[in-house]
Amino acid sequence: MQVIRPVGREAAAKKYDILSAMMAHAMARDQNMQRLVLRLMSLITTRYNWQRNELTMGQREIARLWCVDERTVKRDMARLKAMEWVVVKRQGARGRVSVLGLDLDRVMLDTRPAWPNIGEDYVARVGGGEPVRDHADQTVVPFRRPDPVAGQGLWGRAQAMLAAEDRPLYDAWIACLTDGGVHEGCQILIAPSRFHATYLRTHILARLRTAVLRTDPTVTAVRIDTI
Template sequence: MQRIRAVGRAAAAKKYDILSAMMAHALAGDAQDQRLVLRLMALITTRYNWQADELSIGQREIARLWCVDERTVKRDMARLRASGWITVKRQGARGRVSVLGLDLDRILLDTRPAWSNIGPDYVARMGAEEMAPEEADRTVVPFRRADVAAAEGVWGAARAHLAAEDRALFDAWFAGLADGGIDGGCLVLIAPSRFHATYCRTHLIGRLRTAVRRSDPRLSQVRVEAGG
């Protein structure tokens, strides 16, 4: 679920804030990251429907906008999907292009380290707006917890990514998931209870897929099952 939606009376300001986060993230990266983010920002500013969260444009049109060939479009759009920034809402069929969406939650998570480059006022504003209600009620833990180091296997690496992004969320839900192996290109995770598995499938599957995909691009799916 997206925590920030650029709709309502403050829609214009929210759009600028999201684009500013992407810009700061790109400028803090290398030339390849800068080019990829700039190309996505071009799609957002010219073709993205903020209210419906829909981006509908064919590869030929993207290639013309980016001044590249369609092979480059396929490569960069695949990178954006793998990063979790772009999601496929409806797969294209004959004569119709795919309908894409933006995962604003994932974009804000990935760009957060660069927010301070914009300024403390931006950090304060975005931090307060991005916070979900359940996060605001979390009890602050006064002691430092040990870092979660990357372990062997796909899930071992994905665990480290998830812990680095949000340690409280990791401790509450991801730490209890066990590696159930890989089944037909899908990573199986075993939850300690049926409720735990249902919650992860309903609310956290997007984060799990992105972390797993970044650990091993060959895996595109995650299945959470309740343990016996």
């Protein structure tokens, strides 16, 4: 998937595309998700620094904007962090609030099923049918592999999720991983080579961890070993 980068001459249009994706995703979900996404969008449109990918705002200020108490702010921000839409860039210290950021890759992946609700022109514009270019080495030729079978254990279900999110990336880098089992809350994956394992750890580990965590919330880590 081609990831939108809100920079350059078309930055304003790209920002609207990201917000449109979030809106469509919320409208296709229940009222709890709608409220959560609306609250996040209020932070983005009022305080988010797109260029630096930074949101610096205290819980008291957020509570005032959302018209809720600080306990609700803590709960909803925890949900957004668990979704990995919001990430902590710098933890707050005494007298300073935390600096947060947005994982736009994660946002666009999660909202992708709702893009057709906006229109075919939107899907074409944001790259819904484009091959992945941000992660896969251009010298790698991905061969189509059989679809993963959902339900064959934790890793099998996570594979199905990853393949649905970004099939070219899955074919090139993830399909060859084998299940090493779960040990003390960590999913172990076996890569075919040291190079492959290093690349995955550097570029794709967060995405693997998210898929595993969403499949089984008790498994919070992923480790990549080699044969």
